[in-house]
Amino acid sequence: MEIRRRSTIFRLLLSACLFLLLMKVSLVMVEPLCRIMGRKCNVVKEETGYDDYDLFLMTKKEAERFDLQQIHKLLNGNFHFNTTKINDIKSKISKVSNPSMLFASRRNMANAKRMNFALEEIPIRKIPSDMFNFLPHEQHLTFGRPTVCSVVGSSGILNNSSCGRQIDDADFVIRFNLPPLNGHRKDVGSRSDITTLNPSQIGKQFGGFVFYKDRKRFLKYVQQYNHYIWASAFAHPNTMETCRRLLITTRSRLKHLKILFGNPNHWRLMSAFWHTRGVNVKKHLSSGIYWVTNALSFCSEVHLYGFWPFALNWADQPVRYHYYANEWPTSGSSKTHGFGDEFNALLQMHKQGILQIHTNCDS
Incomplete structure (x- = not known):
């Protein structure tokens, strides 16, 4: 019993x-x-109390400060670049950022033991010797100072935009997080001079390069890009080890592409530049506004495409997070980055004629 x-x-x-x-x-x-x-x-998300559809890349409270119809009207109104304002922002950026620090080199990373990781208050201490020796002795760029630059985000606002030709007509094109170009060229173009890689993509998309088939797939995938692949290798300890595997995988196998690593001090300086202007005071800078700022420093005209951090457009129609996939942002996106602050800063620069934001290129 x-x-x-x-x-x-x-x-x-x-x-x-x-x-x-x-x-x-x-x-x-x-x-x-x-x-x-x-x-x-x-x-309902426990950490916010808001509907996930409302959240997207910012909290409901943040999103409510934007009038999407007014933004659409602004972006489709008359626009003229303001040379005085452009030169002023270039001057302000140059005061906090030395161009020789844009990419990691053996010269500017020689004292790495005294430097912290870009996103962690942890000293780098020592860069693995094979990784350090990979770095160029000095920063050497072949693109000079292009006149017109296209900085291309991956928002679904690009779908049916017909912006491809206009994007490719620029002297220099910057894209983010290894976006697929094949099958989307009418809307997003086909050129890319600097393509960023988030180290987390190596694990999520390419199996951490553990197996040969994943390494081979990566090498085939990046054939669609030109010139440079940039990664924030010194963001924190894990990214340094991940990017070391990237070097081992790509060594002598990418004839048309060079791997560039970001300098952590440069990232910190750009973060401070925006923090003092009330942007992302308590959050990390996104690679989007980081590269927009870099483009402003070396381009005469900066045009933005695919920058739209909202789940809807001005006509209340759904907008995909990424143009190439029907997926949703992770809940960590709105916690890590201040997309509301960043987009507002970009809007203000559009209003001042410093850069131009495009959502449609039919006209």
């Missing part, structure tokens, strides 16, 4: 555990399932 009673209690406890587990799985799965079905997700 005692054995039967204990067996019954055990089955009840096991059933309760399985029920709790299934409830947790269902909460996790409901969001991706409703997105696959193309429906609005009404799952």
